[in-house]
Amino acid sequence: MHFLDWAVVVAYLVWIVWDGLRRSKATNEVEGYFLANRSLPWWAVGLSVMATQLSAITLVGTTGRGYAEGMSVVQLYLGLPIAMVILSVTLVPFFYRAKVFTAYEYLERRFDSRTRTLASLLFLFSRALSCGVIIAAPAVILSIVLGWNLTLTILGIGVPTVLYTMVGGVQAVTWTDVKQMVVIVLGVGATVGVLLFQLPDHVSMGEALHIAGTTGRMQALDFTWDPNKTYTFWSGLIGGLFLMLSYFGCDQSQVQRYLTAKSVNEGRQSLMMSAYFKIPLQFLIPMIGVLMFVFYLFHQPPVLFNRQHDAEVRASARAGEYRVMEQEFTAAFDARRDAATALAAARRSGGGAPPTAAETAFRDADGRVAAIRGRATALVREVTGDRAFGDVNYVFPTFVTERMPVGLVGLIIAAIFAAAMSSIAAELNSLSTATVIDFYRRLWRTGASDAHYLAVSKLVTGFWGLVACIVAIYATNLGPLIDVVNRFGSFFYGSLLGVFVLAAGAKRATSRGAFWGLLAGMAIVALVARYSSMAFLWHNVVGTVAVVSIGMLISLLDRSSSPKGT
Amino acid sequence: MSDTPLVAGGTGDERSNTRLYAGVIVVEVIVVTAIWLFQRYFGT
Numbered sequence: 001m002h003f004l005d006w007a008v009v010v011a012y013l014v015w016i017v018w019d020g021l022r023r024s025k026a027t028n029e030v031e032g033y034f035l036a037n038r039s040l041p042w043w044a045v046g047l048s049v050m051a052t053q054l055s056a057i058t059l060v061g062t063t064g065r066g067y068a069e070g071m072s073v074v075q076l077y078l079g080l081p082i083a084m085v086i087l088s089v090t091l092v093p094f095f096y097r098a099k100v101f102t103a104y105e106y107l108e109r110r111f112d113s114r115t116r117t118l119a120s121l122l123f124l125f126s127r128a129l130s131c132g133v134i135i136a137a138p139a140v141i142l143s144i145v146l147g148w149n150l151t152l153t154i155l156g157i158g159v160p161t162v163l164y165t166m167v168g169g170v171q172a173v174t175w176t177d178v179k180q181m182v183v184i185v186l187g188v189g190a191t192v193g194v195l196l197f198q199l200p201d202h203v204s205m206g207e208a209l210h211i212a213g214t215t216g217r218m219q220a221l222d223f224t225w226d227p228n229k230t231y232t233f234w235s236g237l238i239g240g241l242f243l244m245l246s247y248f249g250c251d252q253s254q255v256q257r258y259l260t261a262k263s264v265n266e267g268r269q270s271l272m273m274s275a276y277f278k279i280p281l282q283f284l285i286p287m288i289g290v291l292m293f294v295f296y297l298f299h300q301p302p303v304l305f306n307r308q309h310d311a312e313v314r315a316s317a318r319a320g321e322y323r324v325m326e327q328e329f330t331a332a333f334d335a336r337r338d339a340a341t342a343l344a345a346a347r348r349s350g351g352g353a354p355p356t357a358a359e360t361a362f363r364d365a366d367g368r369v370a371a372i373r374g375r376a377t378a379l380v381r382e383v384t385g386d387r388a389f390g391d392v393n394y395v396f397p398t399f400v401t402e403r404m405p406v407g408l409v410g411l412i413i414a415a416i417f418a419a420a421m422s423s424i425a426a427e428l429n430s431l432s433t434a435t436v437i438d439f440y441r442r443l444w445r446t447g448a449s450d451a452h453y454l455a456v457s458k459l460v461t462g463f464w465g466l467v468a469c470i471v472a473i474y475a476t477n478l479g480p481l482i483d484v485v486n487r488f489g490s491f492f493y494g495s496l497l498g499v500f501v502l503a504a505g506a507k508r509a510t511s512r513g514a515f516w517g518l519l520a521g522m523a524i525v526a527l528v529a530r531y532s533s534m535a536f537l538w539h540n541v542v543g544t545v546a547v548v549s550i551g552m553l554i555s556l557l558d559r560s561s562s563p564k565g566t
Numbered sequence: 567m568s569d570t571p572l573v574a575g576g577t578g579d580e581r582s583n584t585r586l587y588a589g590v591i592v593v594e595v596i597v598v599t600a601i602w603l604f605q606r607y608f609g610t
Contacts, residue, residue: 074601081594085587206608213608220605221598268583275590279597 020164066289494543
């Protein structure tokens with residue numbers, strides 16, 4: 001990396017850490033440390049909500065998916081605006097008026113302490129692991145693409161984040177999120193600008209998008225009703241609705257964001273920001289992938305974007321086979337570039353009408369390039385034994401480091417850091433809140449001073465930061481990144497949502513029904529995930545329906561346990 | 567029994583958000599339609 005790019009990255013890190021540390025002045029009591037004394041404006045909370053959800057996995061994984069498959073991933077977010085409205089009407093005013101620190105406190109008031117304990121433990125377990133994955137994912141990729149030491153990269157992301165989160169609490173998390181969101185948007189905008197600027201002179205933007213559309217990459221909405229397909233309109237609208245309801249309504253890392261707002265209405269408005277802007281933003285991110293696909297139609301890409309595996313294959317006994325593959329790839333690339341140029345020319349001369357023959361020729365040429373890349377990926381899996389290897393996660397960082405102008409490379413690397421750090425900070429802060437409020441203050445050390453709990457909260461934040469870094473160092477076999485975290489979350493999320501539906505919507509639900517319903521729901525999701533090919537977004541629906549059904553059944557049969565009501 | 571009942575739609579001035587919520591749904595319909603038109607235009 002050029003020294004100017006290093007300067008941008010270092011300046012970003014110094015700025016964020018300094019900004020986070022100086023927020024410690026406003027956090028001299030537990031409520032200030034965890035909830036900013038419920039004083040933050042809606043726009044800051046709204047940006048924090050968006051920054052928390054947009055991790056480096058989204059930025060790197062989604063652009064890679066856009067490159068390989070196109071725009072279909074945008075469907076994941078179709079249920080989000082509806083989820084935000086439902087939450088604003090139901091849980092947000094409730095949580096705010098109940099003056100809770102964690103979402104799980106409500107479960108004890110409504111049911112019993114073991115349901116609260118189980119829900120909070122599930123959160124701690126799943127978020128601690130996902131926090132490690134969120135650090136590991138960009139660190140693995142950046143270390144390979146930039147040749148950095150992996151452990152140092154993990155520590156480079158983790159240590160500054162732990163430092164300012166530990167010292168500054170939620171104030172630091174929120175205000176650094178605001179700045180990090182600005183860095184991310186600037187990075188995304190700069191990438192789109194460079195990609196558009198680097199289109200060949202003889203291909204307009206419209207023609208480039210038509211060319212991408214020829215391969216199916218502009219197929220953003222898929223209206224087929226196939227429960228085994230990961231992203232369809234229906235899985236995004238219905239499964240995504242359940243996922244978002246659970247994520248924003250039952251996951252402490254998000255609930256805590258809007259609990260810091262000045263009032264109920266400011267909390268709601270913060271969620272409305274995501275409701276209005278999330279889909280357009282998530283449309284732009286895979287569009288970067290599609291534009292990279294167009295870019296690499298006219299500029300030869302490497303056979304493999306992961307240069308470490310590329311080097312391993314070259315050094316293996318099958319290097320000769322790989323060299324032949326490279327020659328085939330160069331010939332296939334030349335043929336595809338010519339076919340793309342011919343397709344653009346045919347569209348121009350035909351007045352925009354679809355030139356079927358040119359399209360067929362281009363699709364065939366693209367198929368040959370994809371087939372060679374597929375064979376190369378299979379070769380890597382055989383040579384390295386890395387069965388989950390997916391090259392798409394390396395496309396965006398490779399493009400940035402090799403094709404972006406000096407200075408902007410630093411900005412994009414800073415944006416990847418920002419995306420990772422904003423998510424990690426919110427999660428560490430919420431992990432600490434759940435540990436101290438749901439366990440330490442309730443079960444271990446009751447009645448201690450506020451200063452004691454504040455000191456413990458800071459130590460616990462540091463502890464979870466250490467756990468996340470250790471998990472990150474040992475996290476391997478990541479697979480397609482965006483799916484790892486979402487699949488993992490879907491295992492618990494639907495069931496957690498089911499318990500909150502029972503709590504808030506079913507007066508006859510009993511504590512025994514809620515507890516065993518939650519356990520049964522997770523068991524059913526595990527069975528569905530193990531023995532069916534149902535897409536993971538539907539697991540959220542299965543979990544919620546299972547918990548509500550079984551919970552209600554047990555509640556109705558449970559004559560000995562009287563309902564507490566709402 | 568919780569001392570903080572859940573009231574759908576909120577209470578008092580909280581109901582003034584109805585327009586905001588309706589706006590979200592309208593904007594989503596517009597955005598999804600725009601994406602569908604985008605896909606129809608460039609998808610061939």
